[in-house]
Amino acid sequence: MSSYIIPAQTRIGHVHLKVSDLDRALAFYCDLLGFSLITTYGKEAAFISAGGYHHHIGLNTWYSKDAPPAPVRAAGLFHTAILYPTRRDLAVALQRLIEAKYPITGASDHGVSEALYLNDPDRNGVELYWDRPMDQWPRKPDGSIDMYTHSLDLEDLLSEI
Incomplete structure (x- = not known):
């Protein structure tokens, strides 16, 4: 290589x-x-x-056409990630999901971003997220990015609206 x-x-x-x-x-x-x-x-x-x-x-x-969803335990796309420009935009998306009673499968704070997870009607994974500014990303002592997965406070996110 x-x-x-x-x-x-x-x-x-x-x-x-x-x-x-x-x-x-x-x-x-x-x-x-x-x-x-x-x-x-x-x-x-x-x-x-x-x-x-x-x-x-x-x-x-x-x-x-008219096919069943792909098996979860098979190779393929894990999810499509849709990047919103601001935290408020992500909050608006969350509010729309709540109002539509659309199921959310997860909500995470990754340090570098905040994300909502759901499935489209064909069970394709979808991530809706926004990135924090790079200067706010958590770093390890060697300077590399220190991503993690913590629960996302949905009430705090909705307070952006």
């Missing part, structure tokens, strides 16, 4: 998910989470985004 290091400006551009019911997936990602529908490919695929980007999430039924 070479000592090549990927450029620091590199970003994950989008995720493309197999879903069993496109309308149900769009209801979750657009109606509940607030993404905008950018375009569809017939009745089999849709592309959604935040802020008008060509797509952050692709949804398709090409190989999965």
Whole structure:
């Protein structure tokens, strides 16, 4: 292996998910989470985004129409992480989930970020999170990041609204 290091400006551009019911997936990602529908490919695929980007999430039924969710104990995507710009934005997302009575599977403070965990209707894992400013990230004595998993205080998060 070479000592090549990927450029620091590199970003994950989008995720493309197999879903069993496109309308149900769009209801979750657009109606509940607030993404905008950018375009569809017939009745089999849709592309959604935040802020008008060509797509952050692709949804398709090409190989999965009416299929059951993938087994939890199988190789594959663990979760899609959706980064919110501020803590208040994450709080608004939490409030929307609560109002919709949508189940949350976890809520964690990782030191570098605060995160909510849930599953989309096809049981694809979804993380909703915001990053603390880098100068607030916990560090080990050697300067490396000291991430952890503590319970997230949801009442404190909701106080941002």
